[in-house]
Amino acid sequence: MNTRQPVDHTFYVDESGIPSTGLALYTALGVPTGRAPEVLRAWRDLRDQWHREYGVPTDFELHATNFLSGRGRPGGLNPAKIERYRMAQAALDVIGAQPSLSIVTVYTEEPAHWGRAKRQAYEGLLRHLDRRLAEVGERAALVVDGDGSERLYEQVHRQVGPRCIPLPAAEVPAHISALIQMADVVAHSACQAIARQHSRRFMWSWYSRHLPKAPAPERC
Template sequence: MTTPEHTPAPSPSTVRMFYVDDSGAHDTGYVVYGWVELPIEAWRTGLRAWLDMRKQLYADYRIPPAAELHATKFVGGRRSPSTDPAVNASKRDRRHAMQTALASIGATPELGIGVAYRITTATGRDYARERDDLYRALVDRLDTRLGDAGELGMIFMDGDGSASGYYAAHRGMKLAHRNVIEDPLFQHSHRSQLVQMADLIAWTSYQALLRHPGKRFAWDWYDTHLRACDVNGGPIQA
């Protein structure tokens, strides 16, 4: 007979996966985190929609499915992912390809997105501390949301795991009550299609918030392609 102290805890309804990347710069004062999320049982179908879009990018722009879509380098023309030199040289083609990718995220029912940001006058190490503090606030917010839904969550980040502030945000939570499990799991964006989605979301949201005159072409991309699938209805300031 099972004694009360050994009664298994109720199983959560799902595990939710969050793929997160950052954008912003100390000279603009913005710190931005963007993410794409999906329940673990929808991972195959969510990824399949993106891979189908990558096939379309190859058909239209000769950008191989394995080529990394990195927003800053791709839109700015500092990377040449297409096998067609004319596409690499065309701002119009690069911007259209970027919008094709964003539209795919927004049109995939399995995917949700989110954006958290803050504005600061800090620079240097102080800016890095602001970035870490915003990440901590984001993790706390996701943890509360998961708990309210009876879910568990895992966070995947772009990078190599050298940013200690990300670990601290997870390890500072009380184990008995936390719903974000494990440390952040790091993957390089060139190896993860979902991390690439997060990069595009973070960059696009940053441009929508900053509204730099030189990036006017991207000001409306968030509203056009992403706002409808934002789980918070819009960027949250934290």
């Protein structure tokens, strides 16, 4: 396959899970080539609104686990948890309202070995995306949160050999990618749709309520 050919989609990928229970999942946001600017405009509008209403700087990294737990002081401020919950739900609404975005979440559970679960979940994501792309005759690139040190992505890519995803995922730090941050908040809400931790009961319905067009997380 000629890897110099253009791709039709770029999937922005982030992980979530609960190591103590062996739950691991990956969420991918698919953006058709050329449509990223309109998605990012909607996201910037939301971030501008957060800055006006809550004082959260537009360049503050949204990391759902920390943000929803009340950690971090964006712009030196400390929004109340209820305000953080509202912001996260507004983020999901913006993501869910983008007609060009597609969402895929794949998960698995290995109670005795979370590292194995993480590998299996990423393998499941690659296979799911490759089947989906093959059905419509398209190709895609992957971008995943990372600093370039994670060998799992290249190893699993070689193992699976996805025909419609010619190259292993490129690792990009979340703090410089709004689309990775968007994938993060979706992955975090998907995690609670599956795990249903009692302490996160308020999040159980977020995935289905705010992302009504997204398929339910798929177990691999």
